[in-house]
Amino acid sequence: MACFSALLIIVFLSLSPLNASAQGTPEGASFTASLLNIEAPVNETFRYQTTLKNSSGQAQVYELKAETPEGWRLAFKARGSQVTSLNVEPGKTENLTIEIRPAYGAKPARYSIPVQAIADSETLDLELEAVVEGSYEMELTTPSGRLSGEITEGEKAEILLQVKNTGSLPLNEITLSSQTPPKWEASFSPSEIQQLDPGKSVDVIATVSVPDKTLAGDYVNKFTAKNAPSTSTATYRMTVKTSMLSGGVGILVILLSIGFVFYLIRKFGRR
Structure with missing residues (x-):
């Protein structure tokens, strides 16, 4: 009798896993990622390349879901389009890109992102991890915040600019460039800043030369500070004035013209 009971227990234990497999995920079905953990600055997009495999004998439509921290954005992309579900033929696999954008100002930390692919007969789980480093951000402005000035045609002007590191990570190899009339x-x-730590700023002098005979008026100059992860542009408006010499020459020409006309009138008017 004892042997018979032991035999029943062995049979029961051997059958239980088979039943669980039939009711749950089919053997071989999977939802995997080439990289489960990605580390990047907070202002960059975390991209995970994943593969969804359907090992059942029929096509499956998988509904795609994910849980993200508040303020974060997540998108599933397949075959170049954003999707919320994916049809996978029997025995086939589909590549899926998951793009995650952290919330603005998210604190440096390690965040878990549970992802699911849900079909009628199965649920495939995938646990992604996003490690937020901080942010690369800069601002190009002037110490006073004023972005306008005056200059006389044919002369040079020095403009005091300021490059600020407004992010939480150091900025390296910052170059400066301009777009002028x-x-x-x-x-x-x-012309280049090797390193700028968070919260720090560096003063930069921009020397602008205006050609002779430039017409009076307002002109726009664009100054740019840039490195690999970040860029900032300041639009600076300059009002060009005519030089006193040019103005004097113009007045002299006008007076000479008037005098010449007056001379012709007097000379030929008598005839």
Whole structure:
């Protein structure tokens, strides 16, 4: 009798896993990622390349779901389009890109992102991890915040700019460039900043040269500070004035013209 009972227990234990497999995920079905853990700055997009495999004997439509921290954005992309579900043929696999954008100002930490692919007969789970480092951010402005000035045609002007590290990570190899009106020239001192720590700023002098005979008026100059992960542009408006010499020459020409006309009137008017 004891042997018979032991035999029943062995049979029961051997059958139980088979029943669980039939009711749960089919053998071989999977939802996997090439990288489960990605580390990046808070202002970058975390991209995970995943594969969804359907090992059942029929096509499955998988509903795609994920749980993200508040303020975070997540998108599933397949075959170049954003999707919320994916049809996978029997015995086939589909590549799926999961793009996660952290919330603005998310604190540096390790975040778990549970993802699910849900079909009628199965639920496939995938646990992703996003490690937020911090942020690369900079601001190019002036110490006073004023972005306008005056200059006389044919002269040079020095503009005091300021590069600020407004992120939480150091900025390296920052270069400065300009976009000026035709024939204008601009140079920077310094022209490159090797390293700028978070919360720090560096003053930069931009020297702008205006060609002779530039018409009076307002002109726009764009100054840019840039490194690999971040860029900031300041639009600086400059009002060009005519030089006193040019103005004096113009007045003299006008007076000479008037005098010449008056002379002709008097000379030929008598005839």
